[in-house]
Amino acid sequence: MRAHEAGALHGEIGSQGAAWLRVPRDVNALVPALWPRTVSRAADGALAVAGCSVRDLAAEFGTSVYLLDEEDLRSRCRDFRAAFPTEDVYYAGKAFLCRAVARMVAEEGLHLDVCSGGELATALAAGVPPERIGFHGNNKSIAELSRALDVGVGRIIVDSSHEIDRLTALARERGVRPRVLVRVTVGVEAHTHEFIATAHEDQKFGFSLAEGAAIAAVLRILDEDVLELRGLHSHIGSQIFDASGFEVSARRVLALQAQIRDARGVQLPELDLGGGFGIAYTSQDDPATPADLAKRLRKIVDGECAAERLAVPHLSIEPGRAIVGPAMFTLYEVGTVKSVPVGTGGDAVDGRRCYVSVDGGMSDNIRTALYDASYSATLASRASVAEPVLARVVGKHCESGDIVVKDEFLPADVQPGDLVAVPGTGAYCRSMASNYNHVPRPPVVAVRDGRARLIVRRETEEDLLALDVG
Structure with a gap:
């Protein structure tokens, strides 16, 4: 089932579409796992988030727009905090970071993980205590490391021998003893897209365990005794x-x-197992709850520590997508609609696909083009009694790969002026957004208890031209 599928199913598309995608009986229904927790379809057929109609939000803030369900995000922070009460939970800011979100996660008791000077600056501007910040990155500059030392960042995750050189020299100059973790490349082939798998040997992150680089880095830090290896x-x-x-x-x-x-x-006192916990982008995804994750990770760590006769270290994890991903969705306005043939074999409807073009695309969500990511969509501004048609939600950019949702069933009467919503866009959409074709990036609007507030404003043409000094 997809974003709006519920109840019995009455057909299955053929070889031209996603093999698992089935025609929904009710194109107006929502699959709760895909949407922020306060989203529902109101009596007038329009979606509402935290009591606010998307039609009203579109009128006030324009489209395309990212809508953040603040209570949903906060509740997911609390879920992780409750599941890991004695561990450190670092929100991975790379998923999406702005001052408001940094404050939200800090207020809910989480630490914050950053991986650039800009993310560090945002965290500090939001008032996140530096000692609750972890600093990642495979190529941190001297300026970035200097600032981390000067403000007292709580953990620096060292990623290379050159970084150890730089950090050791800077620490000696300042007479400080920063706390560090050594990032280990463990040689695990994770079951995910190759561009977001980070523990196999042939990639840029960490010290190789198999080649002995990790133990060499650890022994060097211990022997030099300038950095505090945690x-x-x-x-x-x-x-x-x-x-x-x-x-x-x-x-x-x-x-x-x-x-x-x-x-x-x-015996090193800490162990950080990172993040990467999956979320539901379509109904085919079945993510674990934070409580399930905590149970599994503790069992794994406790068992391995017992086997190695080690005291159990203080555990840290780094969820980002699992917190902000489901808490946000993108709202678009439909501009043009085209029906085209899909080729030999056809689909369950009539051998055609409906291309629904919206006022955004790969500049606000590059993941479909970059990772072949799957998303869902629903008609958001009204309900419909029309039959479903196989649709592809596409953007306005000059690329045939400018696809937001590859395959989805939308009502056959979808038309210009309608609003379409795509759930699960909180992680790596705004944070990876671009100005391709000189399209200004959308705003982010936080909605809570019937009120909406702008937390990242929409870019303007003036913003684009302000950087163009030619």
């Missing part, structure tokens, strides 16, 4: 549903912990 870090990728990857990663990292203990008599 523990090890592992991250296997993103949009992961299978816990077996975390099990293999934990086993290998904790075996390294035991090796360090045997070599130097030191």
Whole structure:
């Protein structure tokens, strides 16, 4: 089932579309797992979020627009905090970060993970305590490391021998002792897209465990005794549903912990297993709850520590997508609609596909083009009694790959002026947005308790031209 599918199914598309996509009986129904928790369809047929009609939000803020269900985001923070009460939960800011979101996650008791000087600046501007910030990145500059030391960032995750050189020199100059974790590449082939798998050997992150680079980095830091080594870090990728990857990663990292203990008599007190927990983009996705994740990860760590005769380290995790991804959706206005033949074989309807062009696209959601990501969509401004047609929601950019939703059933009477909503766009959509074709990036509007507020304003043509000094 997709974004609006519920009840019995009455057909299945053929070879020209996604093989699992079925024709819905009711194109107006919503699958709750795909939407923010306060989204519903009102009596007039329009979607509402936190009590606000999307028609009113579109009139006030324009389209395209990212709509953030603030209570949903906060409740997901609380879910992770409740599931991991004695551990550190770092919100991965790369998924989506602005000052308002940084404040929200901090207010809900989470730490914050940043991976650039700009993200660090945003966190500090939001008032996040520096000691609750972790700093990632495979190529941190001297300026970025200097600022991290000067403000007192709580954890720096070192990623290369050159970074150890730079950080050690800067720490000596300042007479400080920063706390660091060593990022370990554990050789796990995560079941996800190759561009978001981060623990296999042939990629840019971390110190190789198999080649001995990780143990060499650890022993160097211990021997030089300038940086305070707190523990090890592992991250296997993103949009992961299978816990077996975390099990293999934990086993290998904790075996390294035991090796360090045997070599130097030191047991490192911390272990960060990263994030990458999957969310539901379509009804085919079945993500674990934070409580389930906590149970599985503790079982894995406890078992491996017992096998290696290690004390259980203080655990950290880094959910980003799992918190902000489902909390936001994108609202578009339809501009043009075309019906085209889909080729030999056809589909369950009539061998045609409806192209629904909206006032956004790959500049506000590059994930479909970049990762072949799947999304869902629904007619948001009204209900419809029309028959469903196989649709492809596309953008306004000059690329045939400018696709937002590859395959979805929308009502046959979808027309210019309608609003279409795409759920699950909180993670890596606004944060990876661009100005391709000189299209200004959309705003982000937070909605809570019947009120909406702008937290990231819409870019303007003046913004674009302000950077053009030619």
